Amino acid sequence: METTLILGATGKTGRRVVRRLRAAGHSVRTASRTGSDVTVDLGDPATWPAALDGATAVYLLEPVLQPVPDREARIPAFVTEAVSAGVRRLVLLSAHGVGEAADDHPLKSAERAVRGSGVGWTILRPGWFAQNFSESFWKPWVLSGTLAVPTGDGRTPFVDAEDIAEVAASALTDDKHSGRTYQLTGPRAISFAEAAELIGKAAGRTVRHVDVTAEVFAERLASNGVPAETAKMLAGILANIRDDREATVSDGVDQALGRPPRPFEDYVTEAAAAGHWD
Numbered sequence: 289m290e291t292t293l294i295l296g297a298t299g300k301t302g303r304r305v306v307r308r309l310r311a312a313g314h315s316v317r318t319a320s321r322t323g324s325d326v327t328v329d330l331g332d333p334a335t336w337p338a339a340l341d342g343a344t345a346v347y348l349l350e351p352v353l354q355p356v357p358d359r360e361a362r363i364p365a366f367v368t369e370a371v372s373a374g375v376r377r378l379v380l381l382s383a384h385g386v387g388e389a390a391d392d393h394p395l396k397s398a399e400r401a402v403r404g405s406g407v408g409w410t411i412l413r414p415g416w417f418a419q420n421f422s423e424s425f426w427k428p429w430v431l432s433g434t435l436a437v438p439t440g441d442g443r444t445p446f447v448d449a450e451d452i453a454e455v456a457a458s459a460l461t462d463d464k465h466s467g468r469t470y471q472l473t474g475p476r477a478i479s480f481a482e483a484a485e486l487i488g489k490a491a492g493r494t495v496r497h498v499d500v501t502a503e504v505f506a507e508r509l510a511s512n513g514v515p516a517e518t519a520k521m522l523a524g525i526l527a528n529i530r531d532d533r534e535a536t537v538s539d540g541v542d543q544a545l546g547r548p549p550r551p552f553e554d555y556v557t558e559a560a561a562a563g564h565w566d
Contacts, residue, residue: 291315292460293343293375296351297324300419301381304453305347305460314461317343320351330362333369340373345460348402349381350394360394364401377408377466379459381452384415384471384534408466410459415473415534418446418555421487422564430565433494435484438502442529443477445537448550455544470540475549477535483552490556491565502527 292309296302297318309316318324319339326339330350340346350363367378380402386395402409420426429435452472459465478486481497488495500508502523509519528534541549559565 289315290344291317291342292345292347293317293319293339294347295319295328295330296347296349296381298322299349299351300417300423300449301452301456302347302349304449305456308453308457309460312457312461330366331356333365336366336369337373340370340375343370343373343375345377345379346370346375347379347381347456347460348398350398360392360397362394363398367398367401367405371405371407375407377460378402378405379410379456379465380412381456382411382413384413384473386413387469408463410465410467411469412452412455412459413469413471413540414447414452415538416444416446417449417452418474418552419449419559420446421483422559427564430484430487430491430495434496434498435480436498436500436505436508437480438500438505438523438527438530439480439497440499440530441479441481442532442535443479444529444534445473445475445477446483446552446555447472447474447541448552448555450555451541451545451549455541458544465544468544470544471538472540473536473538473549475537475551477532477537478552480529486553486556487560487565490560492560493565 292314294302294306294316297306298320306316306318319326319328321329327335328339329335348363380398382395382399386393389396399411421430455470484495484497506519506523510516
């Protein structure tokens, strides 16, 4: 039976991909630094062979936000070993804007490696995850009642991680996605103020957006333990929203799945019902 290796299997997209593949009867091997079938650290090639043994498809992502030595070489090296081990299909979780990014962007080298691998490949370029409000970065701020981010009135089409996972699961099991790059967004762009209002209404709590400068935002992250360089990078990315430079709605979900992406309102309703903001 063919086996699919899922990197980042405990993360927002990875665990959702795993759930879908297993529900459909596929053999899945989960991989992460902790809490999975096998331990995989992209910074430690000694952890790779056991994970790749017998795998025919791999869901790839870069789990580390902060700068690490040779970060741009990690996924290319893993791709080379995966193909040598017999992997025939690669699905890469990239990011919005990588196509226009500078050549030294770490995911740029990852995309080049996947495209040049000689096996079937699919690249996913999602925008900002809706689940950042309920499962990671912004959840503490939602619970505090204040989303203090440097976005002004800018808008972005938050994409549901469930949609990303469904596209990934399909790409890992269906050749029709081979050679495709999908730009994944939600169905409409909204501001952080509107997102805060929708979350607050569904969760039964007061949540508001407060605009701050990128510098203030980075300082607050750094004071909470985020490495200074990573804090500055995140502040700069968020500041792009201010000028609506990330407001474009893409049809990647529709192209891949034949249906529109889930609206932000549906995500908010489900997250509230699941108690994420209790």
